[in-house]
Amino acid sequence: MKILITGVGGPTPRSFAIALKKYSFYKRFELIGTDINPLAIGLYQNELFNKSYVVPPASHPEYWNVMQSILTENKIDIAIILPELEVMAWSKRKETQPLPCKALIPDFSMADLLVDKSKMTEILKDLDIVPPSVTFSRDTENLQEVFNVLKGNFWVRSTSGTSGLGSLKVEDEDSLRNWIQINPNVTQFIASKFLPGRNLACKMLYHNGELLRTACAERVNYIMAKVAPSGITGNTSFGRLLNEPKLVAEAKRAMDFLFQYTGAAQHGFFTVDFKEDENGKPYITEINVRHVAFTQCFAAGGANFASDTVRLLNDDVTFDRNYKMYEFEKDLIFLRDVDSLPILMKEAELLQKFS
Template sequence: MKRILITGVGGPTPRSFAISLKKYSKFSDVKLFATDVNPLAIGLYQRDLFEKSFVVPLAKASNYWNEIEKIVNENQIDFAVILPEAEVMEWCKKERNSKLPCPAFLPSVEMAELLIDKSRMTEVLNDSGLVPKSVTFDRNISDFSEIFTVLKGNFWVRSSSGTSGLGSLKVEDEEALRNWIQINPNVQTFLASEFLSGRNLACKLLYENGKLLRAACAERVNYIMAKVAPSGITGNTSFGRLLNEPELVDVATKAMDLLFEATNSAKHGFFTVDFKEDADGRPYITEVNVRHVAFTQCFAAGGANFAEATISLLTSDQEFDKSFKMYEFEKDLIFLRDVDNLPIIMKETDLYTKS
């Protein structure tokens, strides 16, 4: 029975990964161990998911690795699943410079650094036609003329790094932009991009040692607690669709080829490519995550269990078919999510209609 460490369990993504294993996979008997930097993180106390839980230092703290290595050694951890971006970066650096305390499924440090910086990623893809028109600017900017010249009309602005739509807003005029910069004092660099009015899509891609093994697509429609964010985007999908769109996979892999080439990296790791379509239905890449995302258990419930696939690779599972597979879902399949409940997978045609 394998013993797996999952980090950052205060966030929904690591808990979603754990549920994908425990509820939907053939690895339901694995023993999972949890870490988080916050002693109030709910995942630390979910005994139905985790055998033991540990509060650890921040990833950049000087004693982080001593604590992680102690946990790995004392609990005989076989593998680690690293999900918060800050920890992904530190584990990637550790893997490049020295031996990890236990195996983990990670991209190259160069790829992780590029993708966490959304401005740099956009710049690499700028000539490919795969990203929207964009302008990166510092919070201390005084002249906004370039932004409004390049991005005529409304545009989307957000932090150039971070997750969950940090600092996101649809901007309509200079006054709104100035005010938004002021009420986001912790954002140093912003990325302004052409506003796209179409669908919000995600394409998940699993690579191993130079080969694409698995892919699947979904649409984000509504967000949990959307009313608390001026943008309406919180990073946690409440209603989404599981899609069969091979054309989207083609666009995503084309972009990833360029990113692997730019970083001189092997095609290895798990990535979530986010898209927004324009009014004509053409998809543009808005970011690429170096990890799973919060609704990974919805994919698993629909038959696309990337958590199981990841563990299959870490365990060198001989039954795992390494031929490429784009997961295909039943037609009309959707998912509904909320904060304290397991997701519901159902047919969209079965939704109630307003009376």
């Protein structure tokens, strides 16, 4: 089976490729990678990708011509579109014409809403499922209003983008003004009540109107955390694979509301991120319209969403379409780094090494 994976300079597409090559027994895969950066490491990882191409950005007028040429030349069966901007481009195209090959792409109305964290937060605020938040621009003069509304420490970040872009815990106005100045490319910020509890993720796989697979995990530590003032880089180095049906229920409650609000079909792969307050109540901080970088860790633990996605797109008649929340062994954790396969072990075993 020939599969195109886009954005292979990033950790998420490479993680998806590893989940297929190392942990899936569905079929033999020939993977073709693309990226807009000729220095992207994935373009040269021959153990993962049989071929690779440098392509224009999704906003470039030649993007679709180049992609069509690659799809035709390689007789691609399925495309896995992972960078957020490309997901948006493919979902926009899906509104007016058929996609050039099979791909799991959400409706544009849903994708367009979710990439803007301030819009998503505003729509969900009456469900008591998002933290109290304030959106403001970098030109806002009276920043004290943000403190007046949130009444205490808060978390500030860009309203769009991934990997914790522009994120910081703010305690006073001087810190906020300085942070705005050293993030000149961020035009809109969202400030949300600071939540001190666990950082959780719920994966949700929808296909043709049905929620088919879910799984949960906790992000504990991050790769290269010291380089980010917030300590969050978007790449988890240590995490826990969890069995949390109540978290899945909250994620589904929010997604059901958003599907109804947008009129979008229940179709696509979504990662719902939560942060818990001091009492352990989870609040949604963002919803990604794609897989995230520790996809391979889920696959190593038995929840291979990459393989599930390919099997659904390939119309695999043996795929069980009954809903399933993946369950993991208790106490199961993962350790990962950018250039290594993940290591899974029991957390008790990890603690024993240092006792």
